[in-house]
Amino acid sequence: MTSIEGVAISKSFGGVRALNHTSFAADAGEVHALVGENGAGKSTMIKILSGILRPDSGTIRVQGRETTLDSPQVALRLGIGTIFQELTLMPYMTVAENLLIGREPRSGGLISHSGLDMKAHELLDEAGISGIEPLELVANLSLSQRQIVEIIKVVSRRPRILFMDEPTSALAEQEVAWLFGLVRKLREQGTCIVFTSHRWNEIKDIADRITIFRNGENVGTYTAADLSEQEAVERMTGRKLEMLYPEPITLEDPAPILHVEGLSAPALHGISLTVHQGEVLGVGGLAGQGQRELFLTLFGVRHARSGTIQIGGKAVRINNPRDAIRHGLALIPEDRKTEGLLLPLPVRQNLTLPILGRLARSGFIRRQQETDLVQAMIQELAVRTPTSDQPVGALSGGNQQKVLIGRWLLTRSRVLLLYDITRGVDVATKHDIYELIRRLCQEGHAILFYSTDTEEMAHLCHRVLVMREGKIIDELHGPNIAPEAIVAASLHVAAEVTIDASTQVSSSEVSSS
Amino acid sequence: MSATPASGTRPARRTHFEARLNYYSAQNVPLLLSLGILLGLILIYFLLFAVRQHRLPGNFELSTTLNNTMTVGLTAIGQALVVFTGGIDLSVGGIVDVTNSLAAVLMRNNPGSMLGVSLLVILVGAGAGLINGLFVTYGRLQPIIVTIATLTIWQGVALLILPQPGGAIPPPVTAILAGNIAPLAGLPSSVVILVLLLLLWQALRRTGFVVTLYAIGNDERAAHANGAPVNLARIGAYTLGGAFSGAAGLYLAAVATSGDATTGSQLTLTSIAAVVLGGISLFGGRGSVVGALAGACILTLLLNVLFFAGVNPQLQEFFQGLFLILAVVISTLIRRLLQSGRQVGGGSL
Numbered sequence: 046m047t048s049i050e051g052v053a054i055s056k057s058f059g060g061v062r063a064l065n066h067t068s069f070a071a072d073a074g075e076v077h078a079l080v081g082e083n084g085a086g087k088s089t090m091i092k093i094l095s096g097i098l099r100p101d102s103g104t105i106r107v108q109g110r111e112t113t114l115d116s117p118q119v120a121l122r123l124g125i126g127t128i129f130q131e132l133t134l135m136p137y138m139t140v141a142e143n144l145l146i147g148r149e150p151r152s153g154g155l156i157s158h159s160g161l162d163m164k165a166h167e168l169l170d171e172a173g174i175s176g177i178e179p180l181e182l183v184a185n186l187s188l189s190q191r192q193i194v195e196i197i198k199v200v201s202r203r204p205r206i207l208f209m210d211e212p213t214s215a216l217a218e219q220e221v222a223w224l225f226g227l228v229r230k231l232r233e234q235g236t237c238i239v240f241t242s243h244r245w246n247e248i249k250d251i252a253d254r255i256t257i258f259r260n261g262e263n264v265g266t267y268t269a270a271d272l273s274e275q276e277a278v279e280r281m282t283g284r285k286l287e288m289l290y291p292e293p294i295t296l297e298d299p300a301p302i303l304h305v306e307g308l309s310a311p312a313l314h315g316i317s318l319t320v321h322q323g324e325v326l327g328v329g330g331l332a333g334q335g336q337r338e339l340f341l342t343l344f345g346v347r348h349a350r351s352g353t354i355q356i357g358g359k360a361v362r363i364n365n366p367r368d369a370i371r372h373g374l375a376l377i378p379e380d381r382k383t384e385g386l387l388l389p390l391p392v393r394q395n396l397t398l399p400i401l402g403r404l405a406r407s408g409f410i411r412r413q414q415e416t417d418l419v420q421a422m423i424q425e426l427a428v429r430t431p432t433s434d435q436p437v438g439a440l441s442g443g444n445q446q447k448v449l450i451g452r453w454l455l456t457r458s459r460v461l462l463l464y465d466i467t468r469g470v471d472v473a474t475k476h477d478i479y480e481l482i483r484r485l486c487q488e489g490h491a492i493l494f495y496s497t498d499t500e501e502m503a504h505l506c507h508r509v510l511v512m513r514e515g516k517i518i519d520e521l522h523g524p525n526i527a528p529e530a531i532v533a534a535s536l537h538v539a540a541e542v543t544i545d546a547s548t549q550v551s552s553s554e555v556s557s558s
Numbered sequence: 559m560s561a562t563p564a565s566g567t568r569p570a571r572r573t574h575f576e577a578r579l580n581y582y583s584a585q586n587v588p589l590l591l592s593l594g595i596l597l598g599l600i601l602i603y604f605l606l607f608a609v610r611q612h613r614l615p616g617n618f619e620l621s622t623t624l625n626n627t628m629t630v631g632l633t634a635i636g637q638a639l640v641v642f643t644g645g646i647d648l649s650v651g652g653i654v655d656v657t658n659s660l661a662a663v664l665m666r667n668n669p670g671s672m673l674g675v676s677l678l679v680i681l682v683g684a685g686a687g688l689i690n691g692l693f694v695t696y697g698r699l700q701p702i703i704v705t706i707a708t709l710t711i712w713q714g715v716a717l718l719i720l721p722q723p724g725g726a727i728p729p730p731v732t733a734i735l736a737g738n739i740a741p742l743a744g745l746p747s748s749v750v751i752l753v754l755l756l757l758l759w760q761a762l763r764r765t766g767f768v769v770t771l772y773a774i775g776n777d778e779r780a781a782h783a784n785g786a787p788v789n790l791a792r793i794g795a796y797t798l799g800g801a802f803s804g805a806a807g808l809y810l811a812a813v814a815t816s817g818d819a820t821t822g823s824q825l826t827l828t829s830i831a832a833v834v835l836g837g838i839s840l841f842g843g844r845g846s847v848v849g850a851l852a853g854a855c856i857l858t859l860l861l862n863v864l865f866f867a868g869v870n871p872q873l874q875e876f877f878q879g880l881f882l883i884l885a886v887v888i889s890t891l892i893r894r895l896l897q898s899g900r901q902v903g904g905g906s907l
Binding site: 156 | 761764772781785786787843
């Protein structure tokens with residue numbers, strides 16, 4: 046039975062057509078994957094079907110009945126739950142307040158704080174999550190923990206239709222397994238589940254049917270078992286792609302560029318590592334084992350307690366990002382929207398922000414020189430933008446990421462700290478970024494690489510360091526690092542420190558397979 | 559299998575007690591800091607008073623201090639409600655001027671008039687707030703622009719109502735609002751009002767309305783997506799804020815026993831200062847009305863302290879400003895210090 050249906054939906058944003066008479070339908074008791082490149086209209090469709098956006102034209106039917114979803118309230122009342130790509134959590138409210146917002150337990154008509162605490166405990170326990178305290182502020186949670194809270198919040202409203210826009214992009218493998226367990230349970234209960242993901246193996250793992258969007262149009266709906274990755278990618282992009290991961294370049298006795306010895310900081314203990322010219326060094330492990338802290342400390346955002354950093358054989362002190370930039374380091378973070386780009390400003394200014402000093406003569410920016418540099422960079426990185434005066438916020442996620450990379454290339458950085466840069470980026474752009482990484486290596490950059498996508502890390506890196514609780518516990522050498530080896534190395538140690546019996550069982554399953 | 563994600567989310571595996579402590583410190587450090595400043599000022603005040611007057615402050619001093627606080631306090635509560643949403647209300651002073659003038663012109667010495675005009679004045683305040691709220695919400699205008707415009711509009715209206723300071727507030731109103739309660743050992747009625755306000759806040763903060771205000775201040779888009787009545791709550795914040803300003807206008811008239819169309823104007827900035835001293839984030843989403851009241855007390859006490867310290871009255875404002883900036887800098891430093899010791903997993907660019 047069709048649970049929700051959007052018929053001939055159109056939606057434009059300031060002249061750009063996101064959806065063009067596009068239809069989409071999903072059934073009760075199925076897991077339906079909605080796939081396509083960034084900007085294909087998936088998120089727009091989901092936002093329209095959950096009452097966040099109003100379509101310019103088209104019809105929406107919920108459980109067979111025509112409806113106008115003119116607000117999220119209406120959608121919630123109709124049993125539509127949505128996990129948005131941009132989470133909907135309040136950072137300075139507690140986990141409990143967030144989980145139960147709008148349906149707080151009351152006593153005598155007023156919200157009961159003890160009731161909030163208890164009910165939140167119940168919800169977390171029910172979901173099998175034991176690491177998150179109801180009284181913790183959401184601001185203090187890691188990205189993956191926030192994602193988990195968001196999932197529990199929405200699922201606990203018992204929706205009959207559940208939309209999940211890239212629910213796994215912030216999750217580590219174990220957490221994805223947890224989520225999929227939850228999804229399977231909901232499917233058995235007859236819930237209609239629609240989700241988007243850029244990870245094919247996840248889609249294969251859980252989806253019953255797959256609908257492909259391209260440029261705001263529905264290309265077709267397929268039974269998951271009948272569709273291969275190759276076919277899917279071809280239909281998503283409208284062109285054939287060669288092998289997704291380019292081979293890492295061969296290194297012949299490369300010179301060390303970044304050398305770190307005994308680096309300690311809050312959540313980091315005695316990290317030593319060396320990245321060579323042209324090398325991609327991966328930093329793996331479960332989520333939240335100090336990878337983020339390592340990147341932030343190297344870039345001077347966080348302060349090191351002890352340890353030495355050498356760049357090109359010279360000892361350097363890095364107390365703040367300015368120091369880091371001066372010594373040729375560049376950090377490209379996961380959350381490009383809040384941690385790197387100035388979205389309302391044009392591509393041009395975003396690119397040249399850190400090098401304005403170099404472009405200026407007696408305080409005034411030399412416009413022509415700026416234009417030349419900007420044009421060259423846009424071309425080199427194949428940024429898809431009409432002009433260099435386009436606000437960065439109007440570009441797709443992958444192209445935003447390219448602009449951010451371009452900015453640091455202009456600073457002539459030698460060491461690139463790439464932190465989960467392909468998160469939420471579509472296949473074609475991912476491919477561009479992989480190619481770019483390879484080219485950067487050829488040009489002699491040294492790259493420190495973190496990704497939540499283990500497979501990507503395995504294919505792109507020359508070596509992978511595995512971190513656990515702020516320490517490096519293992520090192521895997523390429524070429525041909527198996528993704529499973531990284532997972533096993535991460536989990537192997539997790540099993541030793543976690544007393545939880547069920548965890549030990551599952552991790553030994555992984556390592557024995 | 560069900561418990562596996564726990565190991566992936568290890569950084570937050572803290573004990574319940576730690577989490578509770580974290581929670582209270584993160585939520586309440588700014589509030590505790592402002593209460594600390596208040597306590598310090600009270601001590602200094604007592605000390606200076608004792609040295610100068612050779613006795614301790616008594617009921618009279620308590621009463622005048624609190625009466626002076628109450629006007630600022632009421633506007634600070636109104637300001638706080640708006641600031642929770644991430645907005646700001648610069649029209650506070652104008653609303654106080656209008657309601658102050660109205661009360662002085664209209665009120666007659668009979669119970670019906672006294673009660674009726676008091677209610678009317680608060681309603682006028684609410685109406686003024688409603689206008690702000692509608693412009694901000696449906697006009698999609700910046701709160702600072704809307705309220706700076708309405709500020710001058712109301713200031714103008716106030717001068718039309720009461721061109722010269724004057725009018726008269728019937729003595730019973732002054733006695734009830736700013737006098738002493740004989741049966742309760744001469745307890746100043748402002749103490750009772752203060753307690754009632756605190757109780758009102760305890761109830762209010764447990765309503766969906768106030769939770770929605772915080773949610774808007776945290777992330778408006780997210781609040782909307784969670785089905786929170788964002789528009790209604792925001793309009794409610796400005797309206798209720800206006801009502802509190804109206805109450806402040808009434809109270810000001812009661813204390814002064816007459817009206818003045820210009821004295822209220824300074825309350826715009828004082829109410830914001832009180833909110834900031836009370837540890838309420840001007841970015842919205844965080845803070846407590848208790849803090850706003852504490853901030854108001856701090857500002858009044860500071861004047862008393864400066865007076866007893868023998869500071870040249872012409873330098874009063876200079877020292878007020880100096881104190882404000884010092885207090886904010888010091889509490890920010892303390893907060894950062896506490897946070898850097900506490901945060902392990904967080905930290906963003």
